[in-house]
Amino acid sequence: MTLNNADESFVARLRGLLPDAAFQADPTGFLQEPRRRWSGRGVVVSPASVDEVSTLMAACFEAHVPVVPFSGGTGLVGGQITEELNPIILSLARLNKVRGIYADENVLEVDAGVILADVQQAAADVGRLFPLSLASEGSARMGGLLATNAGGLNVIRYGNARAQCLGLEVVRADGTIWNGMSRLRKDNTGYDLRDLMIGSEGTLGVITGASLRMMPRPADEATAMFVVQDPAAAVALLSKAGDQLGESITAFELIHSQGLDFLDEVALDYRAPFATTPEWCVLTKVGVAQGQSAQAALETLFEAAGDLILDGVIAQSQQQADDMWTIREQIPEGNRRIGSISSHDISVPISTVPEFIAKAPDCLAQVGAFRINCFGHLGDGNLHYNVFPPKGRARDEFTNQREAIKTAVHDLVHQYGGSVSAEHGIGRLKVTDLETYGDPAKLVMMRAIKDALDPRGILNPGAVLAAR
Ligand SMILES: Cc1cc2nc3c(=O)[nH]c(=O)nc-3n(C[C@H](O)[C@H](O)[C@H](O)COP(=O)(O)OP(=O)(O)OC[C@H]3O[C@@H](n4cnc5c(N)ncnc54)[C@H](O)[C@@H]3O)c2cc1C
The missing domain is CATH 3.30.70.2190 (Alpha-Beta Plaits)
Known part of the structure; x- marks a missing residue:
């Protein structure tokens, strides 16, 4: 599909549609991913309301300009960063209000730009728990956490981000708004669009609000x-x-x-x-x-x-x-700080974890001699299996072995019926892994959904599915 860069004349048009405050973000923090593996391009626009997001999306849809949603920028698979085109980087940072708290219902409604630590605090303020917890909770925002279906430390008991969400508000590719901010725990009316949007990494719509489930605090x-x-x-x-x-x-x-x-x-x-x-x-x-x-x-x-x-x-x-x-x-x-050559966020059935950990070094030994740091959420069968250069050597010396390392680890994961992305998503980093290891029928259905919901291919092109 033909896409157009966000050039000066397009940005000038946007300036006529949105307040000046939407154009004031310092772009520096939006152009590099947390591991500093690669940097990106784009024009940062920060709307402050769902209507402003809608206006922005409608303009991008009309002009075939790509949009990369960006929440906290802590994603580890490059979903929020692109080097390919000059897109609009849609920052959620100014959509940052807690909309409502229904303590008796154990429900919290927030804008998508609220930082996870602030959601946790809002729940604590009414004596409840918002159980999603991960090392990036001081920066990651609710929109990004839901878009990646984030996991973290407490999944064994409370489930991942999807399990914490009752409803969503989403702006579609053409700017129309889907109001799905439901507080209902039971609602079997048609397809579950909430669960479709969760984990879609900005490729099907822009999450602007979420209705979240709180839990009782352990005494x-x-x-x-x-x-x-x-x-x-x-x-x-x-x-x-x-x-x-x-x-x-x-x-x-x-x-x-x-x-x-x-x-x-x-x-x-x-x-x-x-x-x-x-x-x-x-x-x-x-x-x-x-x-x-x-x-x-x-x-x-x-x-x-x-x-x-x-x-x-x-x-x-x-x-x-x-x-x-x-x-x-x-x-x-x-x-x-050490700098991994290749990092793997994988899961295998829990009882096979010991066998996997025993076998993986042998597979890697066929590629070279490396240091391995294997740690993570054993309760979910989710390991962070990260491969580093020998002491005193820099990871850049091993760039040409990265692909072989990744293949050795992911092939073994696949043999165990595991997942090559347990909690970080696909982003741009794992598009070929999804093509290699994903079920073919699933990939066909994913492509059909993408084409139906994003017919011009403007939503985060190149993330999850290859751009075309
Ligand atoms: C130190 C560290 C520890 C981490 N630990 C964990 C962990 O334990 N578990 C885990 O799951 N992850 C972990 N992560 C990864 C990361 O924090 C999560 O992926 C998080 O969910 C990303 O949220 P974000 O707000 O930073 O999203 P971003 O990085 O801004 O975006 C992530 C993806 O979501 C899309 N997106 C963002 N906002 C929206 C929106 N409003 N609507 C639609 N799409 C959107 C982006 O386009 C991108 O594809 C960790 C990261 C770091 C740096």
């Missing part, structure tokens, strides 16, 4: 770090924890010593709970209802686990719990 929470022999013991412990503690397990994270070694290497500060760094450990959190003790629940697990736990620390204070979570939250930053 008591506790965190522990348990040393385990290997990933098989970690999976067995997860199963035991499920038997013992049911759905009170809020997080169950696997950590490898390589992640802590990287923190040391780049001098990121953390408090180690163990005298020597264990090869494998698990970081877990439980949250219980009134009248129960979270710490006692973890003590019960510790006793029941027997040999599955080699050593362990149950946090005795909020500070100690925070210190443990700081380690987990610092690991992505440590990785970023």
